Amino acid sequence: xxxxxxxxxxxxxxxxxxxxxxxxxxxxxxxxxxxxxxxxxxxxxxxxxxxxxxxxxxxxxxxxxxxxxxxxxxxxxxxxxxxxxxxxxxxxxxxxxxxxxxxxxxxxxxxxxxxxxxxxxxxxxxxxxxxxxxxxxxxxxxxxxxxxxxxxxxxxxxxxxxxxxxxxxxxxxxxxxxxxxxxxxxxxxxxxxxxxxxxxxxxxxxxxxxxxxxxxxxxxxxxxxxxxxxxxxxxxxxxxxxxxxxxxxxxxxxxxxxxxxxxxxxxxxxxxxxxxxxxxxxxxxxxxxxxxxxxxxxxxxxxxxxxxxxxxxxxxxxxxxxxxxxxxxxxxxxxxxxxxxxxxxxxxxxxxxxxxxxxxxxxxxxxxxxxxxxxxxxxxxxxxxxxxxxxxxxxxxxxxxxxxxxxxxxxxxxxxxxxxxxxxxxxxxxxxxxxxxxxxxxxxxxxxxxxxxxxxxxxxxxxxxxxxxxxxxxxxxxxxxxxxxxxxxxxxxxxxxxxxxxxxxxxxxxxxxxxxxxxxxxxxxxxxxxxxxxxxxxxxxxxxxxxxxxxxxxxxxxxxxxxxxxxxxxxxxxxxxxxxxxxxxxxxxxxxx
RNA sequence: GGUUGCGUAGCUCAGCUGGAUAGAGCACCUGCCUUCUAAGCAGGCGGUCCCAGGUUCGAAUCCUGGCGCAAUCACCA
Numbered sequence: 001x002x003x004x005x006x007x008x009x010x011x012x013x014x015x016x017x018x019x020x021x022x023x024x025x026x027x028x029x030x031x032x033x034x035x036x037x038x039x040x041x042x043x044x045x046x047x048x049x050x051x052x053x054x055x056x057x058x059x060x061x062x063x064x065x066x067x068x069x070x071x072x073x074x075x076x077x078x079x080x081x082x083x084x085x086x087x088x089x090x091x092x093x094x095x096x097x098x099x100x101x102x103x104x105x106x107x108x109x110x111x112x113x114x115x116x117x118x119x120x121x122x123x124x125x126x127x128x129x130x131x132x133x134x135x136x137x138x139x140x141x142x143x144x145x146x147x148x149x150x151x152x153x154x155x156x157x158x159x160x161x162x163x164x165x166x167x168x169x170x171x172x173x174x175x176x177x178x179x180x181x182x183x184x185x186x187x188x189x190x191x192x193x194x195x196x197x198x199x200x201x202x203x204x205x206x207x208x209x210x211x212x213x214x215x216x217x218x219x220x221x222x223x224x225x226x227x228x229x230x231x232x233x234x235x236x237x238x239x240x241x242x243x244x245x246x247x248x249x250x251x252x253x254x255x256x257x258x259x260x261x262x263x264x265x266x267x268x269x270x271x272x273x274x275x276x277x278x279x280x281x282x283x284x285x286x287x288x289x290x291x292x293x294x295x296x297x298x299x300x301x302x303x304x305x306x307x308x309x310x311x312x313x314x315x316x317x318x319x320x321x322x323x324x325x326x327x328x329x330x331x332x333x334x335x336x337x338x339x340x341x342x343x344x345x346x347x348x349x350x351x352x353x354x355x356x357x358x359x360x361x362x363x364x365x366x367x368x369x370x371x372x373x374x375x376x377x378x379x380x381x382x383x384x385x386x387x388x389x390x391x392x393x394x395x396x397x398x399x400x401x402x403x404x405x406x407x408x409x410x411x412x413x414x415x416x417x418x419x420x421x422x423x424x425x426x427x428x429x430x431x432x433x434x435x436x437x438x439x440x441x442x443x444x445x446x447x448x449x450x451x452x453x454x455x456x457x458x459x460x461x462x463x464x465x466x467x468x469x470x471x472x473x474x475x476x477x478x479x480x481x482x483x484x485x486x487x488x489x490x491x492x493x494x495x496x497x498x499x500x501x502x503x504x505x506x507x508x509x510x511x512x513x514x515x516x517x518x519x520x521x522x523x524x525x526x527x528x529x530x531x532x533x534x535x536x537x538x539x540x541x542x543x544x545x546x547x548x549x550x551x552x553x554x555x556x557x558x559x560x561x562x563x564x565x566x567x568x569x570x571x572x573x574x575x576x577x578x579x580x581x582x583x584x585x586x587x588x589x590x591x592x593x
Numbered sequence: 594g595g596u597u598g599c600g601u602a603g604c605u606c607a608g609c610u611g612g613a614u615a616g617a618g619c620a621c622c623u624g625c626c627u628u629c630u631a632a633g634c635a636g637g638c639g640g641u642c643c644c645a646g647g648u649u650c651g652a653a654u655c656c657u658g659g660c661g662c663a664a665u666c667a668c669c670a
Contacts, residue, residue, distance in 0.1 A: 029612070036614065044612055046650065056650090082650085083613060125670075165670070306668065315596085316666080323668045330670050360597065361665050387598085388664080424632070442632090454606065457598080459663070461605060466619075470632045473606080473618040480632045488629050537607060540617080551625095551634045593632080 002520055003096055007088075010073065011043055014066045023051035032514065038078055039085025040514065046082045056082035093513055094500040100516065101569050107519040107577065109152030116154040116347050119145040121354035122273075125162040126258040127171045128196035130265055130406035132396065132462060133356070136389050136451045139586060141354035142271050143452060143532035144384065146584040148352075151527040156345060157274045160337050163255050164280040169236040171195050172250055173229060174202035184257050190264060190407065191257030205229050241327070268410055269444070270586060275344075277337055283328045286336025289373065290321045290328075298372050309369055319365050334366050335373075342377055350380035352530065357385040357457070384530050387459030389451070404462070414443035416468040417476075426593060438590050442476050443468070445587045449475030452585055453536040473540055475587055478578060481543035483593040484550065485575040492556060494568035503566050508549040512570060515545040519577050523584075532585055539581045546574050 008030050016024050029047065033039035045052075045060045052059040057079050064077035064084050075089035100106045121141020124130055130138075145155045175182075175198040184191040206229050213223035224230065239247040266272060290307055293299040299309050299321060307322040321332055342348055353363060363383035370378035388395070396403045417439040421427055427435050450467045454460040470476040505513065522538045525531075555567045582589050 027610095031612085034613065035616095042613085046612075049650085081613065162670070167670070304668090320668055325668085327668085329668070333670095356664090357598075358664055359670095362670095364597090385598090390663095420632080424630095426630085426632085458606090459599075463605070463619095466605070469619080471619085472632095474632085476632060477618095480630080484630055484633080491629065533607090537617090541607095544617085547633060548635090550629080554629070556629045592630085 003517065004521060007041060007073070010071055011041075011063070011067065011086075014063055014070065015048065018062055018066060019048060019051040023048055032518075033085050037080060037083070037085050038087070040088050040510075041086050043084040043086065044082065045084055049082075060084035090503065090505055091501065093505065093510070094503055096517065097500050097513060097566075097570065097573070101573050106573070107523050107580065108150050109523075111152055112154070113152040115152075115349035116156065116345060117148050117349055118156045118158055118341060118345065118351045119148065119354065120158050120160060120351060121145075122159045122271075123161065123355070124159075124262065125167060126192075126195070126255050127167050127199045129190070129192040129261065132389050132404035132406065132409060135269075135406055135409070135447070136386060136460075137354055137356070138266075138269065138271055139448050139451050140384070140386055140456055140532060141352075142586045143535075143584060144352060144354065144530050146586065147523070147526045147530070147532065147535070150523050150584055153349075155274075157272070158277060158341075159273055160277045160279060160282070160334075163278050164240065164251075164283070166233055166237050167199070168251065168255075169233040169240065170202040170206075171199040172247075172254060173232045173236055174198040174205065175254065176250070177205070177229070184260070190261040191259070192261030192265070193407075194261075195254050195258050202229065202233070265407055265410075268407075268440075270588070277340065279333045279337070282336040282340050283333040284336070285340055286332035286334070287322065287326075287328050289335050289339055290332055293321075293373055309372065311365070311368065314368055316361075316365060316368075319369065321369075331362070331366060331369070334362075335369060338366070338370060338381065339375070342375070348377065348380070350377075350382060352382050352384050354384045354386070357387055357459075359383075360385055382530075384456065386456040389460055389462050391462055404464075410444065410447065412464075413447045413468050414440050417443035417446065417470075420468075420470055421593070438593060441588045441590050442470070442479060442593065445475030445479055445582070445589075446470065447475075448585065448587050449478070449536060452532045453540075455533045456531055475582075476593075478539050478543050478582065479587075479589050479593060481546055482575055482578045482582075482589040483591065485546070485571050485578075486591050488555060488571060489568065489575070492564075492568060494565055494572055498565040498569065500566050500569065503563060506553060508545075508552045509567075509570070512545045512549045512574065515542045516570070516573060516577060519581070526584075535581055536585055539578060539585075542574065542577060542581075546571075 008028060011030060012024050012028055015028065026047065029044040031042050031044075033042045043060070043063065045056055045063065048059055049056060052062065054062070060079040060082065064079065064086065067074045067086060068077060073088055073092040075087050077084060077086045079085070119141055121144075122130075122134060122138045124134060142157070145157045148155050175195070178201050179198060182194065184194050187194075189197075206227055209227035209229055210220065210223045213226055214220060218226065236247055240251060290299065293309075294301060294307055299307050301307050302324075304324040305326070306320060306324040309319045309321060311318055319331060320329060321335075322328060338351065341351060355363065360383065363385075367378055367381050367383075370381065390396075391402065391404070393402065418427075418435065421439060421442060427438075430438065446468055450462075451460075453473065470480075519538070519542075522535055526534045553567060555564060555571070558564045558567065579589050
């Protein structure tokens with residue numbers, strides 16, 4: 001049994017014996033003892049006073065006495081006001097460490113849960129390259145998938161690619177008009193960047209045309225609709241929907257440019273997907289589902305033929321599902337996609353949608369619609385909503401060119417890692433390939449950790465200077481801790497069958513052990529909250545505890561062989577947790593740096 | 594205007610299923626490398642936890658009301 005449960009059960013038994021079953025009707029409040037007090041665990045006794053009918057101090061004393069007298073796991077206790085601070089015996093800690101060390105998968109679920117979850121993330125449009133906002137999304141989703149796996153679930157990593165619609169047509173129109181057949185091959189530009197370039201070109205030309213029309217006396221709204229280039233885009237969308245061969249060919253060609261560009265970006269990130277969905281495939285299923293919802297009376301039709309869902313009972317505005325011309329909207333596609341997914345994976349236990357909080361309302365409505373359509377799984381859909389990434393100078397706006405490009409950012413962060421690592425003289429004796437590999441690990445860890453350490457649901461500030469920092473609360477700090485342990489273990493390995501016993505731990509050793517002890521709980525909690533930030537912050541505190549231990553407890557110099565073995569063992573265990581934990585965050589750790 | 598989320602040190606963030614003297618990192622200041630990697634460690638400075646009420650033995654945490662910021666409420670995606 002997980003030892004925290006074991007401890008709380010023992011304490012619970014003590015309370016039961018002393019004060020009866022009513023006293024344990026509510027869960028006991030047991031927490032790790034705050035640093036300023038002496039002890040390992042603290043029982044808050046205030047809630048027990050009405051059962052003990054004694055003062056807080058006396059109540060705590062009674063329980064403390066009982067524990068120490070009835071279990072060798074507890075060595076001593078002290079009472080401060082209504083707080084019972086309990087210390088575990090060092091021999092019990094030693095026993096625990098032995099167990100953790102021989103457990104290859106310490107902290108990770110031993111048994112499969114039998115559940116299969118789908119995690120959706122990234123889900124870009126195919127008209128422009130990925131940017132900083134996508135990075136938070138992708139790192140989050142990828143890590144959440146790993147967290148679910150670490151808790152014994154099976155996971156399908158997926159994305160819905162928004163490969164159709166008016167915005168895609170804009171790039172296509174602009175390319176036809178301005179590109180002179182420019183292709184990724186002809187000018188060595190990544191495909192997604194090339195297509196993005198023409199999306200911007202479209203916008204530029206569009207604005208100019210609007211201005212011309214306005215100068216001719218049209219009002220702005222009208223001009224937006226009348227601009228020739230906009231009309232061509234609309235025209236192209238109609239042709240696309242009708243399956244026009246030439247338009248489809250161009251669409252296909254440009255989308256493939258984008259996909260190969262994305263591919264490179266995902267490779268660099270170290271991210272991959274198990275299953276891809278394309279809106280061009282799922283929107284028509286969405287239409288069918290909406291139409292059958294109309295037949296069954298779930299939805300209603302207005303005079304102009306548009307189809308709606310009445311949400312007044314749910315205190316929301318009615319939602320449009322098919323336009324009067326019969327074309328689909330975003331919501332239609334999302335309904336189709338969800339239905340398709342449950343058809344593809346009948347055993348699915350749930351879908352996690354990693355999508356920004358700007359779409360909170362959209363998903364609330366989507367899940368409500370699925371429920372109205374009587375899909376039993378509608379309440380298994382979960383919107384993992386995360387906050388926007390903001391820059392020191394404000395929000396990213398594509399129109400104002402303040403968007404931070406994902407490829408540029410990764411390159412910058414890796415280059416910076418090279419500079420800083422070189423400054424420290426840590427690149428000596430490495431080949432070009434090794435330097436590349438090491439600095440990629442370091443740079444990306446800085447970036448990923450920076451984006452993951454903040455609670456997903458909060459908006460966050462992205463400061464470029466901080467994101468490439470190697471000191472303090474950063475990915476490289478954790479990597480460095482790992483590399484130091486590895487360097488140590490290369491000099492002397494712990495003996496496999498050594499058993500820790502009769503070791504009196506120094507305070508730094510005990511702090512480290514305590515930090516290690518909660519790793520399984522952290523893995524569980526990260527999954528419950530779908531929050532890599534919990535794990536990220538934990539790993540930082542673990543490494544801090546280790547560094548403090550490392551500083552104050554010499555290992556190779558220590559004479560007592562028993563202590564040396566213990567310290568090597570606990571170092572090895574720490575390194576395994578760091579590696580595993582960072583892996584779950586999607587971050588690689590270098591063996592040396 | 595309605596709905597939802599957020600407001601903690603100069604800055605970026607933890608802590609929030611109520612618990613003790615609210616914690617980290619950055620920045621600034623002091624020490625520590627002939628000793629296992631100083632990308633480190635030890636310490637200092639720094640707080641009306643937005644405001645006002647309420648519940649409670651106990652509130653940064655829960656409730657109500659303000660103030661401020663953000664998102665959203667599209668025949669956009």
